Amino acid sequence: MYSGIVKYSYLIINKMKFFEKLETVKKCPVSYVLAVQDTLNAFHGKWKMPIIGTLLFGKKRFKEIEREVKKITPRMLSQELKDLEVNGIVTRTVYNTTPVTVEYELTPSGQELHLVMEAMIHWGLQHRQTNIMESLPALNMGRQSA
Amino acid sequence: MYSGIVKYSYLIINKMKFFEKLETVKKCPVSYVLAVQDTLNAFHGKWKMPIIGTLLFGKKRFKEIEREVKKITPRMLSQELKDLEVNGIVTRTVYNTTPVTVEYELTPSGQELHLVMEAMIHWGLQHRQTNIMESLPALNMGRQSA
DNA sequence: AATACCACTATACAAAAGTATACTGATATA
DNA sequence: TATATCAGTATACTTTTGTATAGTGGTATT
Incomplete structure (x- = not known):
């Protein structure tokens, strides 16, 4: 699978x-x-994980991230990107075009976060198998009381 | 080191x-x-990580956790333990003593979280070395402007 | 001339998360 | 009799986090 x-x-x-x-x-x-x-801290809040997630696919511009991370407002995106920048997780590069182009990219350190994400994926998949399915009987075999 | x-x-x-x-x-x-x-979700909020942290050392009673996790209020501890319980990360066992004894213990799944924590430790240590020290010049060599 | 795009910022507000403080009832100890 | 311990709960509050909505200046397109 x-x-x-x-x-x-x-x-x-x-x-x-x-x-x-x-x-x-x-x-x-x-x-x-x-x-x-x-x-x-790197993952703190509702939006950092999805932002880092899209940036793992490659560098992106502000509007591109805004489009890819569903439902995020520019205020939140701006705030979170600043946060990630001061924490050395993304870099921000301004290009002197008209209109300006700003590119965000994960630092090497930021890219290493995929290891943490993989440990999370591993735990989450295992946890779902051994726990969640069992503790929600309604999901087993489609049986339901009443 | x-x-x-x-x-x-x-x-x-x-x-x-x-x-x-x-x-x-x-x-x-x-x-x-x-x-x-x-x-x-397992780590969500200010208190779950330290709670899981102490429970990695073995099962504990409510008051023991309260003493070990500094500054937590019983309200928060109670709330977070409930949360961890319904998510299959800790078990709660009530002993019929006087006064009652209640023991909290990590489930097997909860104990597996140490792998995620280790990935976090690894990333955090590496990130500090390569990033934070460099980006805070005041911490290097004790030099400071003004 | 009107509208759209870029990368945001400003203001006001709502919701979520966390804190402070006091309290429960039964028992044990001083 | 007064106080402490156990495992919490109740109420009111503050702080943090996130949302909604509108607007910025400069250029490019229709």
Whole structure:
């Protein structure tokens, strides 16, 4: 159902599990907490994830992002892009054309976020399989009381 | 400076990078989007991450969590634990003692979140090294203008 | 001359998230 | 008898986050 790449990723992640288990997190030095906070910050709010998501496909102009990220207002887009810029996740390049062209692109660091997203995808898919379907009986076999 | 386990994790993650790059995310089927949303949901808000964090060390009672997660109010803790429970991330067990004892524990699925946290730690540490220090000149060498 | 495009900004407002403070009832300890 | 502990709940409030709507200046198209 999912690509071989995902299967491979699953194996890798299982290997990580085997070697690390909770040990890494349990040591939990302060720098780890800061690191997690930074990452959470990168995705913070309703719009950063979809914005980063489209930019993973390549650099884009303001209006292009606005069109691709459904329902976002220019105010929010502007605000979030500024935020991502000061946090070193996207770069903003102004071209001296008429009318001006402004391009947003993920920094190398920003592109690395796809690893976090993949860990999220992995967890989310697994979690849905083992939990959500079971806890919502109405979704199983189309049976429903009353 | 960091444990060998982390170094190993770094190698694994680099391997993943080599094999997957952005391909997985670029395919981006609907189920992936849902998966990411579920994961973001698991961490949503100010308190879920620290709560899950302490529970990674083992099951705890309400008051224990309240003491360990600094500054949280019982209202917030109660609310977030309920949320985590209905989402299949923690279980709640009531013991018939006097006064009652209630224990919260991560489900297997909840424990798997440590993989996501480790991906976040990895990104955050790397991002700090390559970005934040450079973009805040005041932090470099103690030099400061004015 | 009127309208559309670009990359935004301004203002006002609504909704969501989080905080402060006090309280519950049963038991145990000082 | 007074106070503390357990696991929370109730009420009112503030702060943060997001929305709605309109407007900017300069150019290009109709």
